[in-house]
Amino acid sequence: MDILNQFGIKPVLLAAQVVNFLVLLFILKRFLYKPILKVLKQRQDIVAKSLKDAEEIEQRLQKTEEEREKKLEHAALESKKLIDEATQASTQIIVEAHLKASGDMEKILEQGRQSLKLEKEKMQQEIREELADLVAISLEKVLKDSLDIQTQKKITRKAIHKL
Amino acid sequence: MKINKNTKLETIVKQLIKVSFIDGKLNPKKVKEIVDSLKTLSVGNAIPSLMLYLKGLKRELAKHRLVIETPVVLSSSQIDAIVEVVDRSILVYETEIIVNPTLLAGFRIKIGDEVYEDSVKDRINQLREKIYE
Numbered sequence: 370m371d372i373l374n375q376f377g378i379k380p381v382l383l384a385a386q387v388v389n390f391l392v393l394l395f396i397l398k399r400f401l402y403k404p405i406l407k408v409l410k411q412r413q414d415i416v417a418k419s420l421k422d423a424e425e426i427e428q429r430l431q432k433t434e435e436e437r438e439k440k441l442e443h444a445a446l447e448s449k450k451l452i453d454e455a456t457q458a459s460t461q462i463i464v465e466a467h468l469k470a471s472g473d474m475e476k477i478l479e480q481g482r483q484s485l486k487l488e489k490e491k492m493q494q495e496i497r498e499e500l501a502d503l504v505a506i507s508l509e510k511v512l513k514d515s516l517d518i519q520t521q522k523k524i525t526r527k528a529i530h531k532l
Numbered sequence: 533m534k535i536n537k538n539t540k541l542e543t544i545v546k547q548l549i550k551v552s553f554i555d556g557k558l559n560p561k562k563v564k565e566i567v568d569s570l571k572t573l574s575v576g577n578a579i580p581s582l583m584l585y586l587k588g589l590k591r592e593l594a595k596h597r598l599v600i601e602t603p604v605v606l607s608s609s610q611i612d613a614i615v616e617v618v619d620r621s622i623l624v625y626e627t628e629i630i631v632n633p634t635l636l637a638g639f640r641i642k643i644g645d646e647v648y649e650d651s652v653k654d655r656i657n658q659l660r661e662k663i664y665e
Contacts, residue, residue: 494664497663497664498664500663501659501660501661501662501663501664502660504659504660504663505656505657505659505660508656508659509636509653509656512636512637512652512656513636516636516637516652518604520637521603521604521636521637522604524637524638524652525602525603525604525606525610525637525638525639526610528637528638528639528650528651529606529610529613529614529639531650532613532614532617532648532650
């Protein structure tokens with residue numbers, strides 16, 4: 370106690386200060402630390418949630434990116450397939466068109482040949498007919514001039530005899 | 533009824549045409565008799581029967597009408613020879629002679645729808661046909 374007195378410390382005041390300190394501690398704990406801790410906790414939760422959300426968003430983004438990549442790959446494959454098919458179809462069409470053109474050309478040539486043949490035959494027939502008419506007319510003319518009445522009678526008599 | 537009536541009439545007219553010819557020659561007396569008897573029928577029957585009879589008569593005469601075409605005038609013996617030959621297959625009621633110089637020589641005979649030709653003109657035509665082929 371003497372030591373306390375020697376240092377100027379009064380026990381009553383010390384006890385009062387201790388009490389005051391406890392009261393202050395209680396008040397601070399009750400009305401300051403708790404709300405602050407609560408706010409901190411809330412903020413911590415929010416941050417944690419934000420982090421979680423961010424992580425989730427990142428995952429989603431990654432997933433979307435993967436899906437996009439997959440879709441792009443699929444689209445590329447599809448387009449390649451379509452291009453291949455189109456190329457194949459166009460080649461086929463060109464080949465068919467070539468074949469058809471060749472066939473048509475052959476057909477046209479054949480028709481032309483037939484037409485020429487018919488035309489030739491028709492011309493030959495016409496020439497034959499004209500020649501026949503010419504021969505007949507010439508013969509008629511020659512015989513008309515050369516056959517005298519006696520010969521005509523003779524031929525007619527022979528014809529009657531043959532009947 | 534009308535068809536039956538017409539058919540009957542046609543049959544009768546055919547028989548009348550047949551009896552109008554005696555020994556292959558048209559008998560004018562018989563024809564006159566038939567025409568007179570047909571005239572006695574009612575107007576409705578007389579006109580069609582007379583028309584049928586005359587048409588049939590003409591057809592029958594045409595069937596047995598011999599037409600001889602030659603470029604020269606034929607002697608009666610030559611005509612008789614032709615008629616005799618034709619008469620063997622188709623009875624000749626009438627003969628007509630036509631001088632046709634376009635035949636050049638030979639003759640052409642027609643009886644009914646039948647035609648026989650042995651003329652220079654026909655030979656020329658045959659030659660023309662040969663060349664045509």
